[in-house]
Amino acid sequence: MSIARASRLDFNRKTLLGQVGALPWGLILLFVAMAMIGVATLHSATFTNPGEADLPMKQAVRFGIALVVLLIAGLVPIKWYLTLAWPIYFGTLALLVGVELFGTVGGGAQRWLQIGPIGVQPSEFMKVAATLALAAYYHKRWNDYSGGFLLHVPALAIIIIPAALVFRQPDFGTTLALFASGGMLIFLAGLWWRVIMAIGVAAVASIPAIYFFVLQDYQRERVDTYLAQLTGQSVNVMDDGYQIEQAKIAIGSGGWTGKGYMEGTQSQLDYIPEQHTDFILTVLAEEFGFLVTSGVLVLWMVILGLSLAIAMRASSLFARFAAAGAVATVAFYILFNVAMVLGLLPVVGVPLPLLSYGGTVMLTTAACFGLVCSAHLGRNEPLTSS
Amino acid sequence: MNGNRPIDALFSRRALIAAAAGGTLFGGLIARLFQLQIMEHERFSVAAADNGVRLDLAPPKRGRILDRFGRPLAAHRQAGRVSIVREQAEDLPRLMNVLSDHIEMSPERQARLINEARRQASFQPVIVASELSYEDFARLSVLAPQMPGLQVEMASTRSYPRGRDFAHVMGYVAKASERDLERLSDGSTAQERSAIRRLFKHPDMRTGRSGVERFAEEWLRGEAGFRKLETNAAGRIIKEFDDPALAPKQGKDLYLTVDSDLQRFAIDRFESESGAAVVMDIESGDILAFVSTPAFDPNDFVNGISSKDYALLRDDTEYSPLYHKAYDGTYPPGSTYKMVVASAALDAGIINPEERVFCPGHYRFGNNTWHCWKRGGHGSVNMHWAIKGSCDVYFYEIAKRMGVEHLAEYSKKFGFGQRWELGIMGGRSGVVPNDAWKRAARGEPWYEGETLNVGIGQGQVSTSPLQLAVMTARIAAEGKIITPRIIGEGPRPDADIPLDEPLDADLMRRMKAGMYGVTSEAGGTALRSGDLGLGGPRLAGKTGTAQVRRISRAERASGILKGDNIDRRLRDHALFVAYAPHDDPKYAISVIVEHGEGGSRTAAPIARDIVAEAMLLDARRTPVYTRTANVGGSSSGNGGL
Structure with a gap:
């Protein structure tokens, strides 16, 4: 309670306007630019289908909301996140258990929790919540262990518990996202290299076991399809293989400069399922070509790089870890999605932030960058009094 | 402070390593992009250009719906179709102009079609007319080679060879609307959703809107496939490959328990009356005829019915x-x-069956008088006489004695007040009234006087013709549980009947004796309809009249209005329930003639003729689907996409 009151005073001292001015506006403008590219691409991907004509407009409205979320999340003092990290984490964990018990099944998986009129997807909150919890944990405990091995065991638990719940839903993409961004934070906290090596070896060794015992049939099928197309075998054109093959044709036929806005025959032909959601990159690649598509990837690298620099400049461990975790979460989405669309990874439903149609990932991304902005504003606060 | 702790330097070092790794991964992706887009560009652009093999979605043929003897009730019909393809047309308005010489089209329609073709992707055909006559089809086929952009082809559409005979049972198919798409993709993953959307947007694809067509959608749908086509640069199809692995799979056939000849006979027997009839096989619960007349023609709905019609x-x-x-x-x-x-x-x-109740033609209770249909009264009657003479006073008396709660509870054992799930959509439960029901529905307590009305089947109690047929079948089978069904082979609905227990056989035999009396003993109300005309077996039944309006005291005094003296809509409904043969029941039937006035005069002869026809046709004989394979043997589950 006292912390919250002190923070509020703090907040008032530096005027709100001053805070707004101090936000990392360069980063935010690049963020907006990326979202604009997303809406334009979506327009091209959907305009032939009368039933989907309103999707770009919906996406633009969602982006407007997401931007407000980003700014508000950015202006919240970093101290508050530290105070609230554990309540948020355990609250979200409780919601995940709620999904397990009372969740509604949507899209073949049990992910949604109905609270009154609102449907919430707690697994999505968990990405941010786990980052906050890990950051708070390392902030408080790192010095107790001075980087010893035991330091990381509770950290692992912070990830594994929600990851197991999410995996049961089943939501493979989010499970991976939790491990990827959590693993990144454990790495940044200085897990010994020899442990990292050991984990790497164990992970490779356990792949067959995971394949045969953990994956569900449909997931196994996707992996098979993926391996088949990687090695150049002919794949069953009716299923995922068809999707990957058509995606590759769309991308490959784009060339240097693409076929022109709304001219992509593959995209306009409706050959590619999910082309306005997970496979949006195919539209970009076919219609705008290599130069623009790789430009978009470079733009993402710049955005992520700037954010990571903010993380490194912060003085408190909490701000550093929180911002770095946010970067890792978004980076995972992008890397995984692009690799999947380019046929390098199996098809797992991971969207491309700011480009794919959908509100959930948009909000998660906005929250992540809001956290980065907050770390930026609070970069000189040591946060030791707590 | 910053930088003094070992973690700070460690964090920065590790962050730089992570950034380098991330940068490498991004670099790798850009390299892969380069490989696909630049190095393999040639290969992929050939694949993408239309000069190659194209896979076109091919919708599956819907499974047929057949009657118990395998006669098709819903099947396929080939119909000629003409469409325009913008990409291939040199001059779209001129093409439409030429077409309008052959097909009747208003200028507005022409403009709308041109507009539609321009809005769609250039290679997608726009259907101009889908039910070409043979002459039109032949003429346009000759014209097509000279008119680029004109596409004339045969396509398969749903047809209902029995027309309106099974309209309500079967329902109909139509093009999927946005609402249908929502419903069809309910509970699917995003990926399945887009596949469903693509499939149902295909011009040849239909979905069940009502009836069994809707209930059994997945059973009937089949699985979509692809047409493997070689096309030239303009998108024109050069040849079609025959690839059985890609071919769509036809949906599964579905058998109904009905006999379509009996159905036809029953509908004709109603002539111009409106009403309903249900014929059931007492042994199996199979519904042999399910008549609701007049009906609509489902064929009119397949290609969209005009709003005027x-x-x-x-x-x-x-x-x-x-x-x-x-x-x-x-x-x-x-x-x-x-x-x-x-x-x-x-x-x-509360009563001994031999106890006599005196009927003077009316019954006094409280300050009111209830009337018997027989103005002069029945005199002193026991239960048997009360049933065959349909003495209202007797039933006022016993209803009052037992009270509405017991009556309601017992009624439910016959299947009243609950909906029978048949798997054809729709179905109503009717009302078995009691105090709790009235408080919930009307917010008032039950009045004892209302019990008297329910005692003669009037007032708040309401039942469907199906429920009456089930009641009759259960009486005829001396209390055995009989569950009606109409899907012989297909997705079986879950029949979840809360109150389903056998009835007392002795009581039911007594009721049967009463029903036999109605048609076959002196004093019976339907004596004229007892003889089936088959030289032996007789019908046992019960007449009924459903009041449509209240009869005022003044009208009762001056003579109740009937026939031509009263508007048709105000005339009572005529009912008849029966089973046959009387000594070895096989068939149960219920008939309602809307505004037919007297059960014995209009409904009973119809019921008698339908049952006689059912026996002549031997409608109960073993259906084909049980001969070929055991029910449930066609296992492969629901056809997805």
Whole structure:
């Protein structure tokens, strides 16, 4: 309670306007630019289908909301996140258990929790919540262990518990996202290299076991399809293989400069399922070509790089870890999605932030960058009094 | 402070390593992009250019719907179709102009089609007309080679060879609307959702809108496939490959338990009356005829019915052709309910069947007078005489003695007040009234006087013709549980009937004796309809009249208005329930003639003729689907996409 009151005073001292001015506006403008590219691409991907004509407009409205979320999340003092990290984490964990018990099944998986009129997807909150919890944990405990091995065991638990719940839903993409961004934070906290090596070896060794015992049939099928197309075998054109093959044709036929806005025959032909959601990159690649598509990837690298620099400049461990975790979460989405669309990874439903149609990932991304902005504003606060 | 702790330097070092790793991964992706887009560009652009093999979605053929003897009720018909393809047309308006010489089209329609073609992707065909006559099809086929952009082809459409005979049972198929798409993709993953959307947007694809077509959608749908086509640069199809692995799979056939000849006979027998009839096989519960007349023609709906024609069907509130009277219609059962009331009274032990009640033609209770249909009264009657003479006073008396709660509870054992799930959509439960029901529905307590009305099947009690047929079958089978069904082979609905227990056989035999008396003994109300005309077996049944309006005291004094003296809509409904043969029951039937006035005069002869026809046709004989394979043997589950 006292912390919250002190923070509020703090907040008032530096005027709100001053805070707004101090936000990392360069980063935010690049963020907006990326979202604009997303809406334009979506327009091209959907305009032939009368039933989907309103999707770009919906996406633009969602982006407007997401931007407000980003700014508000950015202006919240970093101290508050530290105070609230554990309540948020355990609250979200409780919601995940709620999904397990009372969740509604949507899209073949049990992910949604109905609270009154609102449907919430707690697994999505968990990405941010786990980052906050890990950051708070390392902030408080790192010095107790001075980087010893035991330091990381509770950290692992912070990830594994929600990851197991999410995996049961089943939501493979989010499970991976939790491990990827959590693993990144454990790495940044200085897990010994020899442990990292050991984990790497164990992970490779356990792949067959995971394949045969953990994956569900449909997931196994996707992996098979993926391996088949990687090695150049002919794949069953009716299923995922068809999707990957058509995606590759769309991308490959784009060339240097693409076929022109709304001219992509593959995209306009409706050959590619999910082309306005997970496979949006195919539209970009076919219609705008290599130069623009790789430009978009470079733009993402710049955005992520700037954010990571903010993380490194912060003085408190909490701000550093929180911002770095946010970067890792978004980076995972992008890397995984692009690799999947380019046929390098199996098809797992991971969207491309700011480009794919959908509100959930948009909000998660906005929250992540809001956290980065907050770390930026609070970069000189040591946060030791707590 | 910053930088003093070992973690700070460590964090920065590790962050730089992570950034380098991330940068490498991004670099790798850009390299892969370069490989696909630049190095392999040639290969992929050839694949993408239309000069290559293209896979076009091919919708599956819907499974057929057949009657119990394998006669098709829903099948396929080839129909000629003409469409335009913008990409190939040199001059779209001119093409439309030429087309309008052959097909009747208003200028507005022409403009709309051109507009549609321009809005769509250039290679997607726009259908101009889909039900070409043979002459038109031949003429346009000759024209097509000289007119680029004109596409004339045969396509398969759903057809209902029996027309309106099974309109309500079967429902119809139509192009999927946005609402249908929502429903069809409910509970699917995003990926399945887009596949469903693509499939149902195909011009040849239809979905069940009502009836069994809708209920059994997945069973009937089949699996989509692809047409493997070689096309040239302009998108014109050069040749089609035959690839059985890609071919769509036809949906599974579905068998109904009905006999389509019996159905036809029953509908004809109603002539111009509106009404419903249900014929059931007492042994199996198979519904052999499920008539609701008049009906609509489902063929009119397959390619979209015009709003004018639809309005004609919808606005006919007197004969209501869209309404499934046999299943969705609920009417007061009138005197056909008397077997239920009598057996409930015996079950309650409030009367001895030999006890006599005196009927002077009216019954006084409180300050009111209830009337018997027979103005002069029946005199002194026991239960048997009360049933066959349909004495209202007797039933007022026993209903009052047992009270409405026991009557309601016992009624439910016959299947009243609950909906039978048949797997054809629709169906109503009707009302078995009691105090709790009235408080919930009307917010008022039950008045004892209302019990008297329910005792003769009038007032709040309402039942569907299907429920009456099930009641009759259960009486005829001396209390055995009989569950009606109409899907012989197909997705079986879950019949979840809360109150389903056998009835007392002794009581039911007594009711049967009463029903035999109605058609075959002196004093019976339907003596004229007892003889089936088959030289032996007789019909046992019960007449009924469902009141449509209240009769005022003044009208009763001056003579109740009937026939031509009163507007058709105000005339009572005529009911008849029966089973046959009387000594070895095989068939149960219920008939309602809307506004037919007297059960014995209009409904009973129809019921008698339908049952006689069923026996002549031997409608119960073994259906084909049980001969070929055991039910449930066609296992492969629901056809997805």
